[in-house]
Amino acid sequence: MGTPTFRTAVVRTPGGPDSIEIIDVPVVDPGPREVRVRIAAAPVNPVDLAVAGGFFHGMGLIGQPDRTGLGWDFAGAVVATGRGVDLAAGTRVAGLVAGFNRDFGTYAEQLVVPASDIAVVPSGLGLVAASTVPLNGLAAAQIADLLGDAPADANRLLVTGAAGAVGGYVASLARDRGWQVTGLARAEDEEFVRGLGAGFTTHAEPGWDAVADGAVLQEWGLALVRDGGAFVGVQPGAEPATERGITVAALVVHPDGPRLGGLLARTASGELPARVHEVVPLDRVADAHRAVAKGGVRGRYVLRP
Numbered sequence: 165m166g167t168p169t170f171r172t173a174v175v176r177t178p179g180g181p182d183s184i185e186i187i188d189v190p191v192v193d194p195g196p197r198e199v200r201v202r203i204a205a206a207p208v209n210p211v212d213l214a215v216a217g218g219f220f221h222g223m224g225l226i227g228q229p230d231r232t233g234l235g236w237d238f239a240g241a242v243v244a245t246g247r248g249v250d251l252a253a254g255t256r257v258a259g260l261v262a263g264f265n266r267d268f269g270t271y272a273e274q275l276v277v278p279a280s281d282i283a284v285v286p287s288g289l290g291l292v293a294a295s296t297v298p299l300n301g302l303a304a305a306q307i308a309d310l311l312g313d314a315p316a317d318a319n320r321l322l323v324t325g326a327a328g329a330v331g332g333y334v335a336s337l338a339r340d341r342g343w344q345v346t347g348l349a350r351a352e353d354e355e356f357v358r359g360l361g362a363g364f365t366t367h368a369e370p371g372w373d374a375v376a377d378g379a380v381l382q383e384w385g386l387a388l389v390r391d392g393g394a395f396v397g398v399q400p401g402a403e404p405a406t407e408r409g410i411t412v413a414a415l416v417v418h419p420d421g422p423r424l425g426g427l428l429a430r431t432a433s434g435e436l437p438a439r440v441h442e443v444v445p446l447d448r449v450a451d452a453h454r455a456v457a458k459g460g461v462r463g464r465y466v467l468r469p
């Protein structure tokens with residue numbers, strides 16, 4: 165019998181959806197404090213389109229000699245554990261792999277990850293819904309950290325792209341830190357944004373104490389911040405230059421299993437939204453990328469490996 169293998173979607177020469185290939189790669193055993201997961205669901209996120217399109221290769225952030233893995237978050241079931249991990253086979257988990265420069269990703273039948281980067285999915289929460297939480301839930305929680313606690317007399321936060329994955333979570337989570345949130349989104353997204361407990365606008369005037377820029381408005385978003393306020397972007401290395409005494413920060417999301425556990429619990433209880441547009445088989449990954457590239461999709465395409 166040959167070496168066992170599993171299927172995964174990768175790019176060798178990035179060039180958009182048509183450059184995505186599904187290949188077989190050897191199964192790897194988990195090392196100490198690692199877990200091997202059989203992936204049941206892996207969302208398509210905007211960053212995956214940028215990786216497949218070669219954007220990060222062009223920036224010099226990816227230098228894989230053979231292939232680049234696609235996909236950042238996942239949900240599935242534990243199939244094997246390394247030394248020091250106390251999780252039974254079959255335990256339902258979700259997690260995040262971060263960083264651009266890797267030859268593996270979550271668009272795959274299997275994944276080996278550090279146990280500290282995953283969380284158990286609460287009973288009552290499906291794996292498809294759970295898979296949509298790690299990247300953007302943690303991104304929003306970490307944006308809230310960058311914003312910090314709202315000053316009592318300067319707590320007006322504008323969240324751009326509040327109908328998107330990151331923005332929607334920021335609109336919910338920033339309230340925990342005392343921010344009074346208004347979401348900037350398209351007119352048709354008003355009901356969703358108000359349902360998060362946020363104010364709503366389609367056209368923001370300048371003067372906000374802080375802006376969290378889920379819509380990647382960049383300089384235009386910075387211009388909405390009052391003098392001496394705060395701006396948190398989502399494009400590290402490409403954040404707008406500071407002006408008028410504004411504090412500028414950019415998120416670099418990182419895995420955090422314990423915190424993810426809290427976000428999954430809040431999703432299971434219905435406090436945080438879990439939005440799925442469509443579940444598609446891994447073989448249709450290129451179609452899903454093309455659909456997301458058109459814009460206007462609400463909820464994630466989720467791949468089923």
Ligand SMILES: NC(=O)c1ccc[n+]([C@@H]2O[C@H](COP(=O)([O-])OP(=O)(O)OC[C@H]3O[C@@H](n4cnc5c(N)ncnc54)[C@H](OP(=O)(O)O)[C@@H]3O)[C@@H](O)[C@H]2O)c1
Binds near residue numbers: 210303380417459
């Ligand atoms: N740095 C990090 O660690 C990190 C982590 C996670 C995500 N990100 C990045 O964060 C960004 C957002 O991700 P996401 O998953 O939230 O994307 P998303 O779900 O597509 O959300 C973006 C939202 O912004 C809206 N939007 C864009 N321009 C707008 C405008 N002028 N006015 C109002 N709404 C506007 C979009 O609406 P339409 O669809 O109608 O255009 C969409 O609802 C992406 O660039 C992603 O790569 C970065």
